[in-house]
Amino acid sequence: MARTDRLMRLMDVMRRLPAPVTAGRLAEETGVSLRQLYRDIATLRAGGALIDGEAGLGYTLTEDPALPPQSFSRLEIEGLRLAVDALSGVGDSELVDAAENALSRIIATLPERQAQQALHAISHSFSPGPDRKPPQVDIATIRRACWEEMVLEIDYTDLKDDCTTRQIWPLGMSYSQRTLMLLAYCRMRMDYRVFHVNRMAALRLTGDSFRPRRAALVRDYASARSRQHAAEKSPSPDRTDTGCDSWPPVAPDR
Incomplete structure (x- = not known):
């Protein structure tokens, strides 16, 4: 786990658990050793976090009173609740759990009246998405490759059931009730392609980076999308229908 993520998780645990929290419980909740936990507590304190207590007594996180409490309108609370509920129909389990945890953290910082509104929201998404073939690969690795x-x-097995091994530069993911898609620049096709994640049999991080080229790729892709959008608004007699999905404006890899 990255250092920043580990520290954020520690702060989250200290907000959620009844204080004071023992070092052993914090280490268990965050999945680190006691030695690492003590270092993380020191790092948070050095960064300005108000943490009372010490080893053997337990720790208490004291929020900075200078910071105003979070506040949302009733409609904003309804929107957040609905968005998180709807995610269960399109997202993978790790993403759904992360969204639920994020919403819980938001609710925990709300004034009591608004926290009760969030717990009793009137908007919910109860319709599960249709059955989808589960991915065979680790979604977290794909997200990491996109982020980093x-x-x-x-x-990869394409829609014609041809199997290939190829290197790609992943740019973004698209969630829907039908499928999970990955937009990438394919080094084999030398063009943008959309891959069905559930058709990936395996994936590996090569250790190489495409960072110097990412900005240009995203810019070129955005331009291509704008051109296609304009063409769809003003169809010409020479334009032919490719039968491709509307997102993104490139063909699924076949």
């Missing part, structure tokens, strides 16, 4: 701009090597 790392080259992926994938074993």
Whole structure:
């Protein structure tokens, strides 16, 4: 786990658990050793976090009173609740759990009246998405490759059931009730492609980075999307229908 993520998780645990929290409980909740936990507590304190207590007594996180409490309108609370509920129909389990945890953290910082509104929201999404073939690969690795701009090597079966191994530069993911898609620049096709994640048999981080090229790729892709959008608004007699999905404006890899 990255250092920043580990520290954020520690802060979250200290907000949620009844104070004071023992070092052993914090270490268990965050998945680190006691030695690492003590270092993380020191790091948070050095960064300005108000943490009372010490080893053997337990720790208490004291929020800075200078910071105003979070506040949302009733409609904003309804929107957040509905968005998190709806995610269960399209997202993978790790993403759904992360959204639920984020909403819980938001609710924990709200004034009591607004926290009660969030717990008793009137908007809910109860309709599960249709059954989808579950991915065979680790979604967290794909997200990491997108975030850190790392080259992926994938074993992929296209829509014609042809199997290939190729290197791609992953740019973004698209969630829907039908499928999970990955937009990437394919080094084999030398063009943008949309891959069905559930058709990936395996994937590997190569250790290479495409960071110097990512900004240009995203810019070129955005331009291509704008051109296609304009063409769809003003169809010409020479334009032919490719039958491609509307997101993104490139063909699924076949």
